[in-house]
Amino acid sequence: MADALKIGIAGLGTVGASLVRIIQQKSNELAVTCGRPITITAVSARDKTRDRGVDLSAVTWFDRPEDLAEKGDIDVFVELMGGAEGAANVSVRAALQRGLHVVTANKALLAYHGVELATIAEEKGSLLNFEAAVAGGIPVIKALRESLTGNAVSRIYGIMNGTCNYILTKMEKEGLSFAECLKEAQRLGYAEADPAFDIEGNDTAHKLAILTTLAFGNRIAADDIYLEGITNISIEDIHAAAELGYRIKLLGVAQRTETGIEQRVHPTMVPVDSVIAQVDGVTNAVAIESDVLGELLMVGPGAGGNATASSVLGDIADIAKSQPGAQRVPVLGHPAKALEPYRKAQMQSHEGGYFIRLTVLDRTGVFASVATRMAENHISLESIVQRSTQHLAPSHHQTIILVTHATMEESVRKAVASIKSEGYLFGEPQVIRIERPKEEA
Ligand SMILES: NC(=O)C1=CN([C@@H]2O[C@H](COP(=O)(O)OP(=O)(O)OC[C@H]3O[C@@H](n4cnc5c(N)ncnc54)[C@H](O)[C@@H]3O)[C@@H](O)[C@H]2O)C=CC1
Numbered sequence: 001m002a003d004a005l006k007i008g009i010a011g012l013g014t015v016g017a018s019l020v021r022i023i024q025q026k027s028n029e030l031a032v033t034c035g036r037p038i039t040i041t042a043v044s045a046r047d048k049t050r051d052r053g054v055d056l057s058a059v060t061w062f063d064r065p066e067d068l069a070e071k072g073d074i075d076v077f078v079e080l081m082g083g084a085e086g087a088a089n090v091s092v093r094a095a096l097q098r099g100l101h102v103v104t105a106n107k108a109l110l111a112y113h114g115v116e117l118a119t120i121a122e123e124k125g126s127l128l129n130f131e132a133a134v135a136g137g138i139p140v141i142k143a144l145r146e147s148l149t150g151n152a153v154s155r156i157y158g159i160m161n162g163t164c165n166y167i168l169t170k171m172e173k174e175g176l177s178f179a180e181c182l183k184e185a186q187r188l189g190y191a192e193a194d195p196a197f198d199i200e201g202n203d204t205a206h207k208l209a210i211l212t213t214l215a216f217g218n219r220i221a222a223d224d225i226y227l228e229g230i231t232n233i234s235i236e237d238i239h240a241a242a243e244l245g246y247r248i249k250l251l252g253v254a255q256r257t258e259t260g261i262e263q264r265v266h267p268t269m270v271p272v273d274s275v276i277a278q279v280d281g282v283t284n285a286v287a288i289e290s291d292v293l294g295e296l297l298m299v300g301p302g303a304g305g306n307a308t309a310s311s312v313l314g315d316i317a318d319i320a321k322s323q324p325g326a327q328r329v330p331v332l333g334h335p336a337k338a339l340e341p342y343r344k345a346q347m348q349s350h351e352g353g354y355f356i357r358l359t360v361l362d363r364t365g366v367f368a369s370v371a372t373r374m375a376e377n378h379i380s381l382e383s384i385v386q387r388s389t390q391h392l393a394p395s396h397h398q399t400i401i402l403v404t405h406a407t408m409e410e411s412v413r414k415a416v417a418s419i420k421s422e423g424y425l426f427g428e429p430q431v432i433r434i435e436r437p438k439e440e441a
């Protein structure tokens, strides 16, 4: 049997501890499958005393991940700390410069430094694997990077954040509050160290930016994403959506348009009978539409220690099986130096259906005025309903819910601005985009 593959792990939190446990439990099977043992020779973690339920007595501990990357007796540096800057960034760079292979689950790091890191890896002939960075246990990176070679992708979209999907599902199905659901997602190890990244949509944006590059061959553009999180989604929105035959999901969508590439992350109403509406809890789903294959939908566990460690381990196993000096698949699917500049499509030119919830003064003429503002902006309405909101607001207020046919984002923004200027609105309007299957859009 060939020599062991020596790995060093920086970060022994949810994912790191799961990874160590799985490698230790499955050492014999892994050695057979990979043709060589996989051995953890070194680690770096902040807390040496914490009981992680794994045996780390035989490994070398490094206080600084940078030292592990620069001096550890390792073949592969596994980064599981998180964060686009700081120790993760410095140590991954150092490991690649040293000619080590790197495996990371860190989408923030890749979203902001992926092209530079891929360039170093490609110059050094090293592997930089990051399957766990997008959609946890779903092998979407490998699908895009390898299996779909030759396909021209037109659109990629999906549920890419387990925490948000868990929150939205629990709110709808168990009537729990947003705060209770978030706390539970944190306890289960789904949320980021700073959960604002989850609920404000940044984590989905980081993942989407990576997928966009793999799908369309552009440089990563993580700051050029239209972004709305789920913090404004109320139980009233979830109930109103259900009554209209929809569910609310936080979707990331990237598609080619005539004006460039559109990247957006926002709460989205999807028809209750669509496949994506059935994706509940921590489960993620990624749909890829391409010319040769058609639509590919991948569904699976999107977060949590085991789901994520499964992808990290798959990446390590690929390295164990790889031949030194062999031709490498480009890190981002296309050689880093050949990535094209990103051409951003304007969000105003996005076209789709919209759900608009307005709390208005209960006054004669308001309903007609709302309908007129819509008509003035050439917005065709699928439905408009008025209902009492006595349980939510003072009795002199009412709720108006509008659902539009496919219309331009710009028109909706103009209509809402003109409604706001009329003086009969109570609070901010709620606007949620609707994603319908292609034939209904
Ligand atoms: N938890 C999940 O479901 C998933 C996590 N990820 C990513 O995996 C990475 C790790 O995530 P988790 O394990 O959930 O985070 P975590 O917060 O549970 O663990 C991170 C660990 O890294 C340690 N750490 C941070 N800076 C360090 C430093 N300078 N030196 C030594 N140790 C340091 C922390 O003390 C902590 O124990 C992140 O990039 C995250 O975005 C990706 C997919 C899913």
Ligand SMILES: N[C@@H](CC=O)C(=O)O
Residues within 6 Å of the ligand: 133, 135, 136, 160, 161, 162, 163, 164, 190, 191, 192, 198, 203, 302, 303, 304
């Ligand atoms: N916080 C992330 C973890 C996986 O990427 C999520 O909830 O999806």
